[in-house]
Amino acid sequence: MTDSTQIKKIDKSDMRKVYWRQLFGIQVGWNYEKMMGLGYCYSMIPVIKKLYNTKEKISEALKLHLQFFNTNPTMAPFILGADIALEEKMGLENKDAVNSMKIGLMGPFAGIGDTIFVAIYRAIVFSISAYLALEGNIFGAIFPIITAVAMWWVKYKFLWIGYHQGQKIASGFSNSLQRLNEAATILGLIVIGALIPSVITVGVPYVYKRGEVTMELQGMLDKIMPSMVPVAVVLLSYWLLGRKNMTSTKLIFILLFLGIILGALNILG
Amino acid sequence: MQILLISLYAFISDVDGLTFQMGLSNAIFAGAFTGIVVGDIKLGLAIGATLQLMGLGVATYGGASVPNYKAAAMLGTAFAAITGQSIEFAIGIAVPVGILLTHMGTLVRFVNVFFQHKAEKYADEANLTGVSRSNALCCLTWGFGAAIPVFLGLYFGSEVVGFVTDKIPVWLLTGLKVSGKILPAMGIAILMRYLPLKKFYPFMILGFAIAAFLNVSLVGVAIIGFAIAAIWLMIKNQGLQVQSQDEGGDIDD
Numbered sequence: 075m076t077d078s079t080q081i082k083k084i085d086k087s088d089m090r091k092v093y094w095r096q097l098f099g100i101q102v103g104w105n106y107e108k109m110m111g112l113g114y115c116y117s118m119i120p121v122i123k124k125l126y127n128t129k130e131k132i133s134e135a136l137k138l139h140l141q142f143f144n145t146n147p148t149m150a151p152f153i154l155g156a157d158i159a160l161e162e163k164m165g166l167e168n169k170d171a172v173n174s175m176k177i178g179l180m181g182p183f184a185g186i187g188d189t190i191f192v193a194i195y196r197a198i199v200f201s202i203s204a205y206l207a208l209e210g211n212i213f214g215a216i217f218p219i220i221t222a223v224a225m226w227w228v229k230y231k232f233l234w235i236g237y238h239q240g241q242k243i244a245s246g247f248s249n250s251l252q253r254l255n256e257a258a259t260i261l262g263l264i265v266i267g268a269l270i271p272s273v274i275t276v277g278v279p280y281v282y283k284r285g286e287v288t289m290e291l292q293g294m295l296d297k298i299m300p301s302m303v304p305v306a307v308v309l310l311s312y313w314l315l316g317r318k319n320m321t322s323t324k325l326i327f328i329l330l331f332l333g334i335i336l337g338a339l340n341i342l343g
Numbered sequence: 344m345q346i347l348l349i350s351l352y353a354f355i356s357d358v359d360g361l362t363f364q365m366g367l368s369n370a371i372f373a374g375a376f377t378g379i380v381v382g383d384i385k386l387g388l389a390i391g392a393t394l395q396l397m398g399l400g401v402a403t404y405g406g407a408s409v410p411n412y413k414a415a416a417m418l419g420t421a422f423a424a425i426t427g428q429s430i431e432f433a434i435g436i437a438v439p440v441g442i443l444l445t446h447m448g449t450l451v452r453f454v455n456v457f458f459q460h461k462a463e464k465y466a467d468e469a470n471l472t473g474v475s476r477s478n479a480l481c482c483l484t485w486g487f488g489a490a491i492p493v494f495l496g497l498y499f500g501s502e503v504v505g506f507v508t509d510k511i512p513v514w515l516l517t518g519l520k521v522s523g524k525i526l527p528a529m530g531i532a533i534l535m536r537y538l539p540l541k542k543f544y545p546f547m548i549l550g551f552a553i554a555a556f557l558n559v560s561l562v563g564v565a566i567i568g569f570a571i572a573a574i575w576l577m578i579k580n581q582g583l584q585v586q587s588q589d590e591g592g593d594i595d596d
Contacts, residue, residue, distance in 0.1 A: 102361045102485065103462075103478040105455035112459045116478035119471055129469040136466035136474055140459070147364075193400070197534050198565065200369065200395050204527075205561040207371050207392035210385040214392060215375035222366035253579055257572040259538055260546045264568030265561070266399075266531050267550025272561045273396055276524040300555045307525045311532035322401060323410065323442055325529055330438065333522025338514040342521045 084124060084162050084237075091120035092154060093233050097226065100150050108142045110150070115139035117150075121158050125165060134166055141173070145180035146187025151229045153179050155236025175240075190255050191225070194262040201265045205272050274304035279343035303342065345380050349417055350494040352376050356413065357489030358482045370395040370416040377417045381424035389430045390423065391416040394437065397526050400533025408449045414489065415441030418496045422504045431523030432516060436504060438526065444492050451488040455481050546571070 096117035103112030115136060122135045145153060153176055160172050199221045207214030282289040295302045307329075314320055314328065336342040352373070360368025371391040378387020398412040419437025423430060458477040465473030540547065546568075553559050553567060 098362045099478050102358075103455055103458060103481045104361070104452055105459045105481075106452050107456045108459050112455070112462050112474075112478050112481070115462065115466075116475055119475055123471060132469040132471065133466055136469065136471070137463070140463055140466055140474075193534070193537050197399060197538075200371070200399055202561055202565055203369075203371050204392035204396045204399075207375070207388040207395075210388060212375065212384065212388065214388060215372045218366035218369055218372065220366070222364050225364065253576060256543075256579070257576040259543055260575055261565070261568045261572040262534070262538060263540070263543050263547040264550035264553075264571065265565050266534055267547035267552075268554035268559075268561055268564035268568075269396075269531060270528075270551055271555040273392075273527055274524065276521060301551075304528065305551075307528040308531050308535075311528050312535050315532055315536050322529065322533055323445075325532075326397070326410070326438060326442065326526070329526050329529055330435065330522045333520075333525050334515065334518030337518035337521030340517075342525070343517075 084121060084158055088120050088124055089155075089158070089233060089237065092117055092158065093151065093230055095120065096151055096154055096233075097229065101147050108140065109144035111140050111143045114143045114150075114154070117154055118157070121161065125161060131166060135161075138166070138169055138172065143176060143180060145184040146191060148191040148225060148229060149183035149187035149232065151233035152183065152236035155233045155238075156240045157236075159237050159240045186251050186255060190251070190258050191228075194255075194258040195221075195225075197262040198258075198265050201269045205269070208273055270304050270308055271301035274301070274307065276303050276307065276342050278303060278341065280341055345421075346494060346497040348380050349377055349421065349497060350490045352380075353414065353417060353493040354486035354490035358486045361485050362482070368413060370398065370412040373413045374416040374420050377420040378424075381421055383420075383424055386423055386430060386433075387416070387420040390419045390433050390437065393430070393434050393523060393527055394419070394441070396530045397438070399527075399530030400535075400537055401530070408445050410438075410441040411444035411447060411492075412441050414444050414493050414496070417493055418500060421497055422501065425501050426505055426508045428508055429516075429520060431520035432508075434523040434526065435519035440496065440500075447488050447492055451484045454484045454488075458484075 096113075099116040100110055100113040103116065104110060105112065118135070118139045122132060122139075126132050126135055156175055156179070157172055160168070160175060164171065199218055203214040203217045205214070206217065278291045278295065280291050282291065299305075311325060311329065314325055315322070333342070356368040356373065356376075359365050366372065369391075371388065374387035374389070374391020374394070375384055376387070378384040378391075381387075394412040394416045398410065401409045415437035418440050419433040422428075422436055423433030426432075458481050462474045462477035465477065535547070549571075550564055550568060553564050554561065559567070
C-alpha cells in the first residue's frame with residue numbers, strides 16, 4: 075500500500091541525465107571482470123536517486139547494476155530505457171525481470187549493433203574519409219566527427235524507444251534492425267568494392283625490353299581490367315585470412331615482407 | 344613542446360573514444376593533428392588514412408585488443424617529418440609500433456578491474472558519488488595508457504629512427520614504399536571476411552566496377568550505393584507488407 079505512494083515518476087530531465095551519463099560513461103569503466111557493469115551502474119544513478127530513498131534500497135540497486143553487462147555501446151541506451159521503464163513500474167521487487175531483460179537483450183543487441191554500428195559504420199565512414207584524406211583533403215579528418223554527432227541522436231532515440239516499448243518491441247525491433255542491417259551491408263560492400271581501385275595504387279613498373287621491342291606490362295593489364303594488381307592483393311589477403319592459424323597481425327608481416335621483396339625487385343611499384 | 348602537445352592529444356582522444364566518441368579517436372584525425380603540429384598536414388592525412396584503411400575491418404568487438412593504429416599514425420607522422428622520409432617509409436615504421444602497442448588496451452582493462460571493485464565497495468555503503476567517481480576515474484587509466492607510450496615513443500624514438508634512416512639501404516626503402524601501398528588491402532580483406540560476402544557479393548563487384556571502369560569518385564559511389572540500399576529496403580518492406588496482409592486475410596477467413 076505504501077509502495078504506490080513511494081513510486082516517483084521518471085521525467086524527461088532524468089532521462090536526459092541518464093543519456094549524458096551513458097554517453098560519457100557506459101564504456102569508460104570497461105574491465106575484464108564485469109565489462110560494462112561499472113558503466114551501466116554509473117548510467118543508472120539518476121534513476122536510482124529518483125526511485126529509491128532508503129540506504130538499503132540504494133545499495134541493493136547499485137549492486138544489481140554493477141553486475142556483469144556487455145553489449146554494443148550504441149544499443150546500450152535501448153536496454154537502459156527498458157530497464158528504467160521496468161524499475162519505474164515495479165521498483166526492485168522484481169529484480170529477476172530486470173536481470174533477465176538485461177541478459178536477454180545484451181547478446182542479440184551486441185551482435186546486431188556491432189555489425190551495423192561498428193563494422194559497416196566504420197567501413198562506410200572511414201572508406202570515405204580515408205579516400206578524402208589521401209587526396210590531401212582535410213574534410214577526411216572532419217567527416218567522422220559529423221557522423222559521430224549523428225550517432226548521438228541515434229543513441230538518444232534508442233533510449234526513448236527502449237523506455238516506451240520495453241521488452242515488448244524487442245523482437246519486432248530486431249526484425250526491422252535485421253532488414254536495416256542487410257541494407258547497410260549492401261551499402262558497405264558497394265563502398266569497399268569501390269575502395270579497391272580508389273585507394274590501392276600499386277602497379278607493375280616492369281618494362282619488358284628485347285631489342286627494339288618494349289612492352290609495358292601495366293598498360294597491357296589495364297586493357298584487360300583496371301586495378302588488376304590491387305584486386306589480386308586483396309584476394310590474396312582474403313584467401314590468407316581464411317586459412318587456419320592466420321591472424322591479421324601475421325598478415326601484416328606477410329604483406330610488409332611481400333612488399334619489400336617485390337618492391338626491391340621492381341616487380342611492383 | 345610538440346611532443347607534449349601530441350601526447351596531450353593522445354590522452355584526450357583516447358578518452359573521447361571511450362566516452363562521447365566525437366570522432367577524434369581515429370588514425371586519420373590523429374595523423375592530421377600530428378601533421379598540423381609538425382607543420383605538414385598533408386603528410387599526416389596520408390599516413391593516417393593508410394593506417395585507417397589497414398584497420399578498416401578491425402575493431403574492438405566486446406573489448407578485443409587490436410593494433411594501435413592511432414598511436415602508429417602519430418608516431419609515423421612525427422618520424423616522417425623529422426627524417427624527411429617518404430610517407431610509405433613512415434608507414435613501414437609505424438605499423439610494427441602499432442602492433443607493439445596492441446596490449447596497452449589490455450593493460451588498461453585490467454587496471455579498471457580495480458575501479459570496479461572500488462565501486463562495489465561503495466555500493467555496499469550506498470555511496471552514489473563514490474560509484475560515479477570510480478567510473479569517471481577510468482578516464483585517467485585510458486588517457487595515460489594512450490599518452491605515455493606516445494610520449495616515450497616520440498621522446499626516445501626520433502633519434503633511433505634518425506639513426507636507422509641514415510643506414511637504411513635504398514632497396515629496402517623502395518620495398519617499404521610498396522608495402523605501404525599494399526597494406527590497405529588487408530583492411531578490405533578483413534571486412535570481406537566479416538560481412539556476409541557470399542550472400543551479397545554482387546554488390547561489391549558493382550561498387551568495384553563503378554569506380555574502376557567509370558572512374559566515379561568514392562563519394563559518388565557511396566551516394567549510388569545509398570540509393571541502391573534504399574531501393575532494396577523499399578522492395579523488402581513492401582514484400583513484408585504484402586505477406587502480412589495475406590496472413591491477416593487468412594485469419595479473417
